Amino acid sequence: MSFQGEKTREEIDAEWDDIQGPVRLKILKFADEAIKGDWDEGDKVTKVNAPAFAADVLLHVRKRFYMEVEKDAKEARAAGRKPIVDPFGGPFTQKLSLENMKYVFDVKVKPITSKFRNDLFLCPSCDANMKFFGFEGVIQHYAAKHTTILSRRRRRHRELN
Ligand SMILES: [Zn+2]
Secondary structure, eight states, X not given: OOOGGGSOHHHHHHHHXXXXXXXXXXXXXXXXXXXXXXXXXXXXXXXXXXXXXXXXXXXXXXXXHHHHHHHHHHHHHHTTOOOOOOXXXXXXXXXXXXXXXXXXXXXXXXHHHTTTOSOOEEOSSSGGGOOEEOHHHHHHXXXXXXXXXXXXXXXXXXXXX
């Protein structure tokens, strides 16, 4: 077994794809559950309820994913095995990344909502403004306005120059 530092970028990407493939299939299946169940395969989605639809699908995926992680861990312990723990730097199978959520959004939500609108998400911290964002937009807004990550990065950038 080699250290991560010895692997090429391509090898690391291939490894992530191998391990993330089943995760992606699983989360698409969870998305389908929500879309089929409550939203009549998407037929019930309108311009007005598209934001509720997007949130419903993504939250359902998240809920089902962690229910299954919990269930697997319980079964492993009951069978005297150790529950799976993700390696520190990934690839992850026990937690959902932002990329996973974006993948579900692009494949399952956007094809249904894009004919109505692209701005679907309210910022959780300033939703009183009732300003809707796209998927990337709300993440960028949140990071820029409500966390110090971006400003810290900017400062480091300045120091380096
Ligand atoms: Zn905000």
